[in-house]
Amino acid sequence: MPTGLESRIAARLAELDVAGLSRRSPHITLRRGCHYALDGRPVVGFCSNDYLGLADEELSAEEDDAPATTAAGAGASRLICGDLEELRDLEAELAALAGTEAALLFPSGFQANVGVPGALLERGDLVFSDRLNHASMIDGLRLSRAEIALLEHGAAPPASPRCNAAGVTWWFTESIFSMEGDRVDVEAARRHVQRGGALYLDEAHSFGLFRGGSTLSCEYGLRPDVLIGTLGKAAGCAGAFVATSATIARFLRSRARSFVFSTGVSPLLARRLRAQIAALAGELGDSRRAALWRNVRHFALLVGVEESRAQSPIFPLLVGDNLQAVAIAEALLDRGWHVQAIRPPTVPAGSARLRLTLSALHTASEIEALAADLRTVFSTYGLDLASATRLGS
Ligand SMILES: Cc1ncc(COP(=O)(O)O)c(C=O)c1O
Numbered sequence: 001m002p003t004g005l006e007s008r009i010a011a012r013l014a015e016l017d018v019a020g021l022s023r024r025s026p027h028i029t030l031r032r033g034c035h036y037a038l039d040g041r042p043v044v045g046f047c048s049n050d051y052l053g054l055a056d057e058e059l060s061a062e063e064d065d066a067p068a069t070t071a072a073g074a075g076a077s078r079l080i081c082g083d084l085e086e087l088r089d090l091e092a093e094l095a096a097l098a099g100t101e102a103a104l105l106f107p108s109g110f111q112a113n114v115g116v117p118g119a120l121l122e123r124g125d126l127v128f129s130d131r132l133n134h135a136s137m138i139d140g141l142r143l144s145r146a147e148i149a150l151l152e153h154g155a156a157p158p159a160s161p162r163c164n165a166a167g168v169t170w171w172f173t174e175s176i177f178s179m180e181g182d183r184v185d186v187e188a189a190r191r192h193v194q195r196g197g198a199l200y201l202d203e204a205h206s207f208g209l210f211r212g213g214s215t216l217s218c219e220y221g222l223r224p225d226v227l228i229g230t231l232g233k234a235a236g237c238a239g240a241f242v243a244t245s246a247t248i249a250r251f252l253r254s255r256a257r258s259f260v261f262s263t264g265v266s267p268l269l270a271r272r273l274r275a276q277i278a279a280l281a282g283e284l285g286d287s288r289r290a291a292l293w294r295n296v297r298h299f300a301l302l303v304g305v306e307e308s309r310a311q312s313p314i315f316p317l318l319v320g321d322n323l324q325a326v327a328i329a330e331a332l333l334d335r336g337w338h339v340q341a342i343r344p345p346t347v348p349a350g351s352a353r354l355r356l357t358l359s360a361l362h363t364a365s366e367i368e369a370l371a372a373d374l375r376t377v378f379s380t381y382g383l384d385l386a387s388a389t390r391l392g393s
Contacts, residue, residue: 020322020352021343032056033361036338043338044366046356051313052208052280052288053361054236059275074264079253082264090270093277094241098207098227099218102249105265106258109204109230109240110136114143115258116226116242117172117200119251121146124167128157132180135345137172137202146170153180156188157197169197175216176205179347179355181314186220199224205312208234209289213281237276239265288360295358295367302371304386316342317354317374317388324381325352331377337370353388 002010016022029037033053034045048055074082087105095103106112113136121127121144129141132153141148146167151157157171171192173184184201193199201224203215210219217224226248231239242252252259279285292313300310319325325341332339332354343352358367378385 020326026338034359038333038338041333041336043333043336044362044370045338046358046362046370047338047340048357048359049205049233050236051234051292051357051359052236052285053359054234054276054279054285054288057236057276057279057284059279071267073266076264077260077262078264079260084264084267084270086267086270086274087265090274090277091241093274094229095243097212097214097277097281098229098241098243099214100227100243101246103241103243104249104252104256104259105270106240106242107262107265108238109202109228109232111258111262112228112230112240112242113137113140113202115140115256116228116252117141117146118143118257119255120226120248121170122167125170126167127170127172129172130154130174130177132177132348133172133174134178134202134204137174137200141172153177154182154185156185157192159191159195170200171197172200172202174202174204176203176209176312176314178205178314179316179342179353181312181316182309183216183311186216186222189222189224190220193223193225198226200226200228202228204228204230204233204240205314208280208285209292209313213277213285213289231273231276235273235276235280237273238269239273291360292358295360295362295364298364299358299367299371302368303374303389305389313358315356315358315389317356317378317385318390319352319354319381319383319388320350322352325354328377328381328383329354331380332373335373335377337373 013022026038033056034048036043036045074084076082091103091105095101117140123145125146127141127146127148128151129148130153131150157169175184189199201217203217206216207229210216215227215229217227225244227243229241229243231237296310296313297307300307319328322343325343329339329341339354339356341352342355347353375385378388
């Protein structure tokens with residue numbers, strides 16, 4: 001006899017099924033770069049965030065020369081007895097890469113975004129937040145006491161916002177938007193900072209993609225007050241960091257609840273992360289970045305996206321309807337391509353899409369064959385591929 005809760009949840013699942021919104025995790029086996037078996041079928045993946053193909057890299061001892069650690073766990077939160085050398089060394093390297101005084105590790109980007117705003121924002125602050133910011137930033141802002149004003153996607157905060165004289169005016173934005181693939185307006189961000197506004201920049205999808213393995217803000221000489229970098233995307237591993245001033249980092253150590261009340265990152269993971277970061281910032285990273293941006297330009301040309309709009313390895317292909325997006329993803333799978341359908345609440349209602357991402361490891365012939373199949377499959381569903389790529393423009 002199902003309990004009240006069981007039957008309520010079963011009903012909710014049935015509703016999700018009808019709306020084309022239920023989800024399951026496809027089973028991946030035998031992964032080697034962008035090739036793997038998905039539920040047993042061999043595919044080429046075009047939906048990972050491992051943009052530089054570093055997740056499966058076997059890193060040599062040279063790149064990984066830190067003293068061996070056998071410690072699997074930090075043992076406690078950083079503030080109790082988990083502040084191990086491996087974590088501090090990694091933080092120093094991340095700060096150097098991001099060009100900031102300090103960096104603070106978090107177990108994930110979600111945890112960083114959920115914990116940092118609540119610590120830094122105060123009543124009387126005014127936050128301009130892009131409507132399409134990642135769920136973790138939205139949740140983090142909900143935990144703060146600041147007033148929040150949503151910005152249309154891509155818009156900048158007004159030059160003279162109505163704000164309590166004592167309050168800080170923030171702009172919360174991603175640098176490369178995870179589901180749109182476009183970039184923040186760097187000049188508008190610079191003006192916001194010059195006017196004395198504070199910039200909270202989530203570089204989850206840009207950290208590692210620019211010169212020397214750095215960020216979009218470093219590339220353009222932009223100085224965010226708070227930079228969030230994630231280590232599970234271009235760095236090919238897991239975790240996240242906040243790069244900021246020494247003063248703000250010191251405060252976050254005391255007040256960011258998801259840092260204070262959580263076990264420190266595993267020292268084993270930190271050791272591997274140091275090797276990943278060395279690879280990202282070194283020659284391997286340089287050659288992978290060159291290959292990645294070459295692949296981005298190649299794919300853009302094939303699907304008719306002008307070079308100025310090919311700003312990242314992320315290409316959203318708008319479908320609209322949830323069930324149709326899933327059907328198109330299935331049809332591509334039948335042809336050996338794994339491109340996930342992305343549906344609400346990850347994207348706004350009515351804007352279900354395929355989110356296609358390129359990797360440095362894709363070959364030119366794979367990209368060409370995919371582009372040809374995309375055109376065929378989209379037209380089977382009465383959709384024009386060129387129009388589907390024009391999301392937001
Ligand atoms: C913009 C953005 N911020 C934060 C995160 C969360 O990072 P993590 O996967 O490390 O939790 C993501 C993950 O997809 C993201 O896209």
